[in-house]
Amino acid sequence: MTEDRDKLLLNLEVRVKQVLLLCDKLKQENSRLKEERVLKDERVKSLQKELSLLDQKYNSLKMARxxxxASVDVEAAKLKLSKMVREVDKCIGLLRK
Known part of the structure; x- marks a missing residue:
């Protein structure tokens, strides 16, 4: 009976050590994953700031364009209008003759 108990006790001791080792490994992995998450969070924040800056630049460029x-269109419209006025003046001149 004591032999069986000794075997059971030894088996239990081995399993407890295995569980403790597994627990340590899991703690290390958990710590590593937390550090990785912090780095990824920092990367996300950095990319969000970069995106915000690029959005601002894009909106500025869009506004400038x-x-x-609008300025080019106004100038082109003025040139076309001047050309049309000259043509109308020519037509009026031809009608007067």
Whole structure:
């Protein structure tokens, strides 16, 4: 009977040591994963800031393009209008003859 108990006790001791080793490994992995998560969170924040800056630059460029396009359109419209006025003046001149 004591032999069986000794075997059981030894078996239990081995299993407890295995569980403790597994627990230590899991704690280490958990710690590593937490550090990895912190690094990833920092990367995400950095990328979000970069995205925000790029959005601001994009909006500024879009606004500048709109203003530039509007200026070019105004100049083109003025040139076309001047050309049309000259043509109308020519037509009026021809009608007077």
């Amino acid at each position: 709109t203003i530039t396009a």
